[in-house]
Amino acid sequence: MELKVVKPEIVRLQIKEFMNLVKERDNHQLEFLQAVEEVAETVVPYILSNEIYKGKQILTRMVEPERVLMFRVPWVNDEGKIIVNRGFRIQMNSAIGPYKGGLRFHPTVNLSILKFLAFEQVFKNALTTLPMGGGKGGSDFDPKGKTDDEIMRFCHSFMSELSRHIGANTDVPAGDIGVGAREIGFLFGMYKRLRNEFTGVLTGKGMSWGGSLIRPEATGYGTVYFAQNMLKTKGDGLDGKIITVSGSGNVAQYACEKATQLGAKVVTLSDSLGFIYDKEGIDASKLAFVMDLKNNKRGRIKEYVKKYPNAKFIAGERPWGIRCEIALPCATQNEISGEEAKTLLENGCYVISEGANMPSTPEAVRIFLNAKILYAPGKASNAGGVATSGLEMSQNSLRTNWTREEVDSKLKKIMSDIHDSCLEFGKQEDGYIDYVKGANIAGFVKVADAMLAQGVV
Ligand code: NDP
Ligand code: 2IT
Numbered sequence: 001m002e003l004k005v006v007k008p009e010i011v012r013l014q015i016k017e018f019m020n021l022v023k024e025r026d027n028h029q030l031e032f033l034q035a036v037e038e039v040a041e042t043v044v045p046y047i048l049s050n051e052i053y054k055g056k057q058i059l060t061r062m063v064e065p066e067r068v069l070m071f072r073v074p075w076v077n078d079e080g081k082i083i084v085n086r087g088f089r090i091q092m093n094s095a096i097g098p099y100k101g102g103l104r105f106h107p108t109v110n111l112s113i114l115k116f117l118a119f120e121q122v123f124k125n126a127l128t129t130l131p132m133g134g135g136k137g138g139s140d141f142d143p144k145g146k147t148d149d150e151i152m153r154f155c156h157s158f159m160s161e162l163s164r165h166i167g168a169n170t171d172v173p174a175g176d177i178g179v180g181a182r183e184i185g186f187l188f189g190m191y192k193r194l195r196n197e198f199t200g201v202l203t204g205k206g207m208s209w210g211g212s213l214i215r216p217e218a219t220g221y222g223t224v225y226f227a228q229n230m231l232k233t234k235g236d237g238l239d240g241k242i243i244t245v246s247g248s249g250n251v252a253q254y255a256c257e258k259a260t261q262l263g264a265k266v267v268t269l270s271d272s273l274g275f276i277y278d279k280e281g282i283d284a285s286k287l288a289f290v291m292d293l294k295n296n297k298r299g300r301i302k303e304y305v306k307k308y309p310n311a312k313f314i315a316g317e318r319p320w321g322i323r324c325e326i327a328l329p330c331a332t333q334n335e336i337s338g339e340e341a342k343t344l345l346e347n348g349c350y351v352i353s354e355g356a357n358m359p360s361t362p363e364a365v366r367i368f369l370n371a372k373i374l375y376a377p378g379k380a381s382n383a384g385g386v387a388t389s390g391l392e393m394s395q396n397s398l399r400t401n402w403t404r405e406e407v408d409s410k411l412k413k414i415m416s417d418i419h420d421s422c423l424e425f426g427k428q429e430d431g432y433i434d435y436v437k438g439a440n441i442a443g444f445v446k447v448a449d450a451m452l453a454q455g456v457v
Contacts, residue, residue, distance in 0.1 A: 004049045011045045018044060022063055029112035031333060035119050035358060036063055038365070038377075042437040043444045058448045065118065066099075067091040068111070069165055073139055075157040077150055087158050089137035091171055092118035095450040098169055099135030100125055100386060102176030105183065107142040114138060116333070117176070120357055121386070123443030124379040127418045130390035135171055137162070143178045155186035163191050168199040168396070174389050175204045177332065180250060180295070181216070200396030203389035212392035214407040215385075220254025220355060221408070222384015222415050223328055224262065227353035229419040230374040233433065239263035244324040244349075246270045247331030248294055248301045251355040251382065255328045256287055268319035270331060271301045275319040278304070278311035323347040330355035338363030345371050354378035365436065372432045380418050380439040387414045 015037075022036055040059065047053045073085040088111065091099045101121040104114070114136050122134030141154055166173060175184055184204045191201050198210075205211035214221070224238070231237055241264040245252050248269040256266045265281035269290060278286070289307055293299040302313040320327065320340040327349050329335055335356065336344070341364035344352075351374045354360065358378060360368065368375035388411055395401055402410075418439075425445075426438020 004051065006045065006048045011048060014048060015040050015044045018059065021060065026112075026115075029115060031116040031358070032112045032119065034362060035116040038358075038362065038436070039119070039123065039440050039444070042434075042440040046441050046444070052452065053448060056448075056452060058451055059444075061451065062093060062122065062447065063119065065090050065092045065115065066094060068115075069137075069162075070111075071161045073141065073154065073158050073161070075150075075153045077153075078147055085139050085141040085154070085158075087137070087139045087161060088114050089162060089165060089171070089173070090114050090118035090135055091165075092134045092136070093122040093447060094133035095447050095454060096126060097131035097133045098167075099171035100132035100174075100389065101134055101136040102138075102174045102386075103179045103183075103187075104136070104138035104176040105141045105143050105178030106138070107140055109138045109140045113333070117357055120379050122447060123440060124383045125386055125390075126443040126446040127380060127421060127439060128383050128387040128390060128414055129417055130387060130414075132172075132386065132390050132393075135173070136176075137173055138176065138179070141178075143183075148182070151182065152186045155183055156190045159187045159190035160194065162187075163194045166191075166201055167195075168201050168393070172200065172389070172393060173202055174386070175250070177249070180204070181206060200393050203392040205392070210392075210396050212388060212395055212407060213402065213404045214411060215388045215392055216250065217254040217257070218388035218411055219251045219382050219385030220256070220330065221258045222387070222411055223251065223255050223330070223353050223355040223381050224258040225384065225412055225415040226376055226381040226419060227259075227326060227328070227351055227374075228262070229416055230351060230353065230376060230433075230435075234374070237263075238326075241265070241325045241351075242267060242323065243326045243328060244268045244319045244322050245328045245330055245355075246275070246319055246335060246359075247329075247356065248290060249331075251385070252328075252330035253287065253291055253294070255330050255355050256282055256290075257284070259326075259328070260284065260287070264326070267324070268322055269301055269304070270319055272331075273300055273302060274313055274315040274317055276301055276304045276311050276313050277319070277322055278308060280310060320344050321347075324349050326351040326353070328353055328355050329359035331359065332356055333358040334361050336360045336364045338367060340364065341367040345373070350374060352376065353381040355382050357382065369434060369436065374433075374435075376422075376435045377439055379443065380422055380435055383418055384411050384415055387411060
């Protein structure tokens with residue numbers, strides 16, 4: 001394809017004008033603006049140099065959700081008190097398939113957070129090579145400290161409204177922060193009751209009722225597979241590497257598992273209260289303790305040091321001051337500041353594969369790119385989760401179950417294909433691979449071309 005050369009000052013002006021337009025509407029939605037700006041910086045130049053997108057307002061259309069649902073979620077706690085939470089579903093873009101994306105239950109959830117996540121999801125899902133549009137949802141409900149019965153009543157209330165707006169061919173939610181196998185079970189139960197149909201309306205389901213093998217592992221495994229793909233471009237591998245991981249939930253646990261299986265040593269895990277540092281490495285048996293602690297007992301990561309007294313718990317801090325070669329941020333957005341990014345580099349870190357969505361602040365991203373290290377943004381490196389959700393949808397439609405090996409090999413192939421797409425659009429003249437640019441443009445092209453074909457809708 002012939003690309004037109006556009007002067008840098010014109011590009012800068014266009015990005016500024018575009019961002020002003022978005023800010024005029026949503027000036028207070030800081031996380032959403034952050035996600036949009038990161039995409040605009042790489043995609044606006046591409047649009048300007050590519051005649052087929054001229055005047056089509058593709059990006060202007062992409063930042064406006066196709067539909068935003070916001071609803072009351074009343075429920076009764078164990079003391080008999082009525083609590084009212086707020087529920088959301090952002091149906092962002094359906095150009096290449098039904099809306100697809102997780103549900104987040106966390107007290108910080110608001111429109112800005114969910115619009116940023118839904119916007120990222122559109123690009124991520126396009127990168128997976130599977131036919132999925134983008135969406136995201138959730139609630140400001142805080143699952144911490146709630147009993148199983150309270151969680152069930154909340155999920156049932158949430159689904160009693162959401163069920164009107166979703167469906168296996170319309171919108172297929174899944175898990176995210178605060179939403180795991182337990183919540184998906186309660187949500188699915190209420191959907192099935194209300195609609196009287198057993199369909200693949202949610203992913204992350206249990207194995208005996210339509211779930212896919214490897215879906216629980218997929219995001220963490222995929223993040224590590226992506227790091228492996230990046231290292232391969234330098235003739236390097238994971239064996240013997242020291243890795244810092246943040247978070248101790250679904251993504252962090254399986255990133256730790258796969259990295260350890262591939263010969264690396266994971267030395268940290270964290271939660272919102274602080275991080276643990278285990279110099280000797282978090283091996284399979286220690287990870288089994290963490291999984292039981294977090295998933296069954298719903299405990300805090302600091303309890304690790306009671307069981308393993310050689311490890312340390314550092315309260316109120318994140319793990320980025322610990323010396324490592326590879327960092328896998330797997331907790332939440334904006335969890336690596338500019339200062340922390342500098343510290344990581346000073347300590348010799350040269351690979352960042354994001355398991356979380358937008359964990360690096362814009363300053364941190366700039367520092368990583370300027371230093372030309374191997375840096376993968378979440379929309380590429382954590383896409384294994386939603387990709388395997390796509391594989392769960394395929395299995396549901398075919399009414400079949402693939403083996404662990406089949407799903408894992410498809411996941412590996414998808415992560416390697418995503419890496420290839422980043423290379424196609426992100427390789428610089430000096431050979432450096434800008435994965436941010438690569439992922440943004442590759443995701444954009446797929447969605448934009450579908451939007452062009454479908455006209456102004
Ligand atoms: P979980 O709820 O299983 O775990 C979240 C972990 O992150 C917990 O350890 C939690 O600690 C920590 N955390 C959450 N919020 C904060 C915060 N504000 N400050 C510090 N720590 C925090 O969620 P997941 O593992 O599923 O998700 C982690 C990240 O991965 C998110 O960014 C999510 O969007 C992303 N992701 C998830 C996918 C999936 O398939 N689940 C797919 C792709 C991306 P605490 O318990 O103290 O809150
Ligand atoms: O951010 C994400 O990609 C997810 N939370 C997973 C979404 C999904 O539909 O599996």
